[in-house]
Amino acid sequence: MGNFIQLKNFEALLPYANMFKEGLIVTLLLAFFTVLLGFVLGLMLAVLRMSNFRPLLWLAHAFPRVFGFFERDKESGLLRDSGFLYHLGRFNPLSFLATAYVEVIRSTPVLVQISLIYYGVFSLLFDLPTFKIFGFISFNRFFPGVVALAMNSAAYLCEIIRSGLQSIDGGQTEAARSLGLTQMQNMRFIILPQAIKNILPAIANEFVTIIKESAITYVIGVQDIMAMVNSIRSATYIIMEPLLVATLLYFCICFPLSKLIAYIERRMSRGDRR
Amino acid sequence: MATGDKLIQVRDLKKYYNKGAIKALDGVTVDIDRGDVMVVIGPSGSGKSTFLRSLNLMEQPTGGAIIFDGVDITKPKVPDASGKLVRVNIDQHRQKMGMVFQHFNLFPHMTILDNMTLAPIQVKHMNKAEAEKKALALLARVGLQDRAEAYPIQLSGGQKQRIAIVRALMMEPEVMLFDEPTSALDPEMVGEVLEVMKELAQEGMTMVVVTHEMGFAREVGSRVLFMADGKLLEQGTPDEIFGHPTHPRLQDFLSRVL
Ligand SMILES: Nc1ncnc2c1ncn2[C@@H]1O[C@H](COP(=O)(O)OP(=O)(O)OP(=O)(O)O)[C@@H](O)[C@H]1O
Ligand SMILES: [Mg+2]
Numbered sequence: 239m240g241n242f243i244q245l246k247n248f249e250a251l252l253p254y255a256n257m258f259k260e261g262l263i264v265t266l267l268l269a270f271f272t273v274l275l276g277f278v279l280g281l282m283l284a285v286l287r288m289s290n291f292r293p294l295l296w297l298a299h300a301f302p303r304v305f306g307f308f309e310r311d312k313e314s315g316l317l318r319d320s321g322f323l324y325h326l327g328r329f330n331p332l333s334f335l336a337t338a339y340v341e342v343i344r345s346t347p348v349l350v351q352i353s354l355i356y357y358g359v360f361s362l363l364f365d366l367p368t369f370k371i372f373g374f375i376s377f378n379r380f381f382p383g384v385v386a387l388a389m390n391s392a393a394y395l396c397e398i399i400r401s402g403l404q405s406i407d408g409g410q411t412e413a414a415r416s417l418g419l420t421q422m423q424n425m426r427f428i429i430l431p432q433a434i435k436n437i438l439p440a441i442a443n444e445f446v447t448i449i450k451e452s453a454i455t456y457v458i459g460v461q462d463i464m465a466m467v468n469s470i471r472s473a474t475y476i477i478m479e480p481l482l483v484a485t486l487l488y489f490c491i492c493f494p495l496s497k498l499i500a501y502i503e504r505r506m507s508r509g510d511r512r
Numbered sequence: 513m514a515t516g517d518k519l520i521q522v523r524d525l526k527k528y529y530n531k532g533a534i535k536a537l538d539g540v541t542v543d544i545d546r547g548d549v550m551v552v553i554g555p556s557g558s559g560k561s562t563f564l565r566s567l568n569l570m571e572q573p574t575g576g577a578i579i580f581d582g583v584d585i586t587k588p589k590v591p592d593a594s595g596k597l598v599r600v601n602i603d604q605h606r607q608k609m610g611m612v613f614q615h616f617n618l619f620p621h622m623t624i625l626d627n628m629t630l631a632p633i634q635v636k637h638m639n640k641a642e643a644e645k646k647a648l649a650l651l652a653r654v655g656l657q658d659r660a661e662a663y664p665i666q667l668s669g670g671q672k673q674r675i676a677i678v679r680a681l682m683m684e685p686e687v688m689l690f691d692e693p694t695s696a697l698d699p700e701m702v703g704e705v706l707e708v709m710k711e712l713a714q715e716g717m718t719m720v721v722v723t724h725e726m727g728f729a730r731e732v733g734s735r736v737l738f739m740a741d742g743k744l745l746e747q748g749t750p751d752e753i754f755g756h757p758t759h760p761r762l763q764d765f766l767s768r769v770l
Contacts, residue, residue, distance in 0.1 A: 297714070327522060366543055407617075408770050409613060409617040410617060410619065411614055412611075413611070413613065413617035413618075413619070413676075414602075414619075414631075415570070415606060416568060416606055416610070416611035417572070417606070417607070417610075417630070417631035417635065417679070417680070417683060418603050418604070418606045418607030418631055418635040418636075418683060419630075419631060419634060419635060420603050421604070422633055423635070427630060427634065428619055431621050432620070450758065490575070
């Protein structure tokens with residue numbers, strides 16, 4: 239029974255140590271670029287979701303003059319905050335699209351998203367150059383992997399950024415605005431500096447999550463740790479031991495990293511001056 | 513103290529919530545003169561906060577007008593001197609109205625000095641040294657000059673509120689709005705905050721104060737407004753309101769709080 243964990247099987251893996259190293263590097267780079275791109279996309283989504291773009295507002299303002307009796311309170315003659323035109327006027331297409339994107343991403347499996355983006359977008363629409371980064375990372379696999387993971391991650395990062403901004407007490411904005419600061423100045427001097435404290439650790443945690451989730455990209459041929467495990471298995475017919483090495487690698491990155499983040503987070507909240 | 517010079521004219525101010533089901537303000541008309549210390553009293557939920565917050569458009573009124581320094585700030589556009597329609601810049605008007613909140617709302621990530629100098633530097637483009645000099649002078653006035661480099665968390669509630677008051681004063685507002693400035697304080701700290709407010713009143717600052725401190729209303733107020741159910745039911749001098757209340761709701765309210 240060759241499936242039992244044996245020391246000699248580990249020894250048989252020694253010639254493949256370099257493959258594990260390369261896989262590890264790919265996994266880390268993949269996670270890094272995913273968070274980077276995901277953050278930019280997530281920030282854009284968050285800005286769209288929180289935007290105040292209401293292109294149809296003029297309808298609500300214009301039409302009550304024509305059909306005054308629809309939208310005006312009979313008793314007071316004031317504009318009502320209800321009715322079809324009111325809701326149409328409040329409609330924000332940017333926020334709607336961003337929200338729809340976030341919800342679709344959060345409600346479908348990563349595997350499906352990655353396959354869709356790789357086979358649906360990159361294989362069909364683009365011809366990516368086939369060069370290798372550092373001599374061993376195939377760009378035409380790595381790049382779609384980053385894009386697909388980042389598009390997934392952006393949805394979560396958007397919510398991280400949004401809740402980070404919204405976690406700041408409304409009184410802060412009121413105080414800032416009452417002093418005459420504009421909305422932008424309030425963001426820059428009051429809200430962002432405080433929100434960063436909540437957002438940064440969450441982004442670091444997202445990095446750890448992606449290190450683990452990126453294992454899925456072996457299905458589109460990204461040469462990460464998991465892909466190396468598969469190719470070593472088919473070369474040596476050893477099943478358990480490469481998996482154990484991979485387990486150890488993932489654990490040795492993710493566990494200390496998340497402990498470190500938790501530690502930094504605790505230190506920062508101790509200095510939370512409230 | 514009141515000079516009869518109208519600073520804020522509130523006309524038929526309305527604020528409805530939930531499609532008019534809640535009338536937080538239901539037609540309030542009142543004039544606030546320069547130098548007035550207007551104390552607003554009334555039962556919980558009567559619309560006192562909504563009234564105060566409407567004055568600097570923290571709440572967008574449903575209807576009515578607020579004419580501040582001759583400009584109706586509830587309108588998106590008003591005619592200027594030459595009759596041309598110009599946008600009302602609410603940020604500019606808010607600079608002239610200082611606001612003090614029940615929960616202080618100091619900026620926790622900044623020192624006291626930075627709390628005070630941020631708006632003058634960013635909004636009024638005052639230079640840093642000048643702003644800091646002014647801040648230190650104001651801190652000295654409230655006896656907190658040695659706390660300039662402290663962070664808000666290191667201060668007591670009473671100290672925080674005194675800082676919040678001088679932070680608003682940094683912008684040299686024409687009127688100060690106070691929403692229950694002592695309600696979140698331990699009883700032993702109420703006095704120190706009321707003392708600062710009293711001095712401010714004596715210097716002639718126009719003030720609108722929502723408070724449950726009837727002693728303050730009586731002693732410092734130049735006029736008292738009694739609100740209930742979003743309406744202004746009675747107004748008058750402290751003597752009239754506390755000595756000869758006419759409206760049954762006011763009589764009932766006073767019998768419970770005094
Ligand atoms: N954002 C809101 N949405 C719905 N109703 C509101 C809102 N803000 C205030 N109200 C309602 O408006 C009414 C007036 O509220 P307001 O806060 O002005 O009262 P108040 O006199 O300040 O009371 P308190 O003494 O408790 O502070 C209350 O019935 C309140 O429930
Ligand atoms: Mg209130």
